[in-house]
Amino acid sequence: MSSRSSVKIVIIALGIVAVLGFVGFFLSQRGEISEKNVLVINMTSKQWEYAPSEIRVKEGQQVLLRIKSTDVPHGFVIEEYRINAFLTPGEIVEVKFTANKAGEYIYFCNVFCGTGHPNHKGKLIVEK
Template identity: 50%
Template structure:
């Protein structure tokens, strides 16, 4: 009888410890997923070897993000998707003016060679809030 009780206790211990190990593995997988999400988010505004890649959205009547910070000398790559109607993207001091077709993605590349704060804005009339559609490029 004592032998059977010992076997049952041993079996239950193995089952419980097996469940515990599986729970820890699940938590580790969740943590790894979070790290991957963070790494992917860093890619949206990631920096590698002086190249800055920024994914942007243009929609009535805003740019997202509306503030972009880079360092002088960075090679900047803006990947902009116009989500609703045709828009434009312009930075006068960098001689940039690109039309953004509705539903399409455009890429704009330039070197941030001038320090300061520069306004970027929609250069295509897109509706009543058009004049409010602007943001800021900060080159440090």
């Protein structure tokens, strides 16, 4: 293979990468548009409380919880929504769900995190 043709191959490869990059960019932009209706809630978990300790949303709302433990490992469970997340300290864990069941639901920690663990909980309120 001449060095000339390998230069061509490199240029073509770079072209393909550039095109894929643009396609990816536009697709991600479109994704953001459809994600506009998602309510993003940043949460923290620590011994022995969640902040916020109460979340109130409208029925049908798409919700993205971004939860970060600021001390030790915790859990985050909403049984009725089949949510069960493990919170590694310092990491943001994303929990996405559609609040399609009106009512009040307890979210709680299911990872033993010390003496206050049984009271480590909060409340999700889904309004009709």
